[in-house]
Amino acid sequence: MNGAFQYFMNNQDEVIALTLQHIQLVGLATVIAILIGVPIGIYLTTNDAVADVVLQIAAIIMTIPSIALFGLMIPVLSVINQGIGFLPALIALILYSQLPIIRNTYVAVQNVDPNMRDAAKGIGMSSWERIRMVEIPIALPVIMAGVRNAVVLSIGIGAIAAFIGAGGLGVLIDQGISRYNRDMIVVGAVGVSLLAIIADTLLGILQRVLTPKGMNINA
Structure with missing residues (x-):
């Protein structure tokens, strides 16, 4: 570990730059995944047949090894x-993030107390107003739990994306393997782990903040 620490001290600028690349890739993928996944999850609560199909497709995508998915996108893009680089990595992370986000949104909205829905209808709320002002706020903590899972997953897969030229902390692991440099591998692996822990902790705090009083969400 002393060698890895020394490598980090001697290459701080490079490690920080790669960390920022990793954050940029995962952050953008997460935002897009939320914009896609949450509306889909809400829609699925209105159609159980479609919900089963969509959730199965999302689950199948999750089973595809990341390297294989990158390989499939190379000829397409x-x-x-854009066969290699940032774009295929971004698309892959968005696809991998869909299952936890869609599933948690679907389950959370579906399990909103029917009495709350009836009360919203009783005061004249439209379907959109009911979703925006009642169902989403109640479901938000569970949706956030799905986002947390998606972010941690994306941080790990994002390291593999370095093998197709997407940058990020995986570059250290890739180069470390090529050069038989254990210190580079350790710095890259520890960096990815710390990034995942920090992201999960911060999102956990946000999840607790967004949890309505009286609800106990442990995820």
């Missing part, structure tokens, strides 16, 4: 000269 090569049409626009």
Whole structure:
């Protein structure tokens, strides 16, 4: 570990730059995944048949090894000269993030107390107002739990994305393997782990803040 610490001290600028690349990739993927997954999860509560199909597809995507998924996208995105690099990594992380976000949104909204829905209807709320002002606020802590899972997953998979030129902390692992440099591998692996722990902790705090009083959400 002393060698890894020394490597970090001697290459702080590079490690910080790669960390910021990793955060940028995961952050953008998470935002897009939320914008896609949450509306889908809400819609699925209105159609159980479609919900089963969509959740099965999302689960199947999760079982595809990341390297294989990157490989499948290379010929497709090569049409626009984006076969390797940031874009295929971004698309892969968005796809992998869908299952926890869609599933948690679907379950959370579906399990909103029917009496709350009836009360909202009783005071004349439209369907959109009921979703926006009643169902989503109640479901938000569980949705956030799905986002936490998606972020931690994306941080780990994001390290593998370095093998297709997407940058990030995985570059240290990739180069460390190529150069037989254990210190680079350790710094990259520890960096990814710390990033995942920090992100999960911060999102956990946000989840507790967003939890309505009287609800006990442990995730």
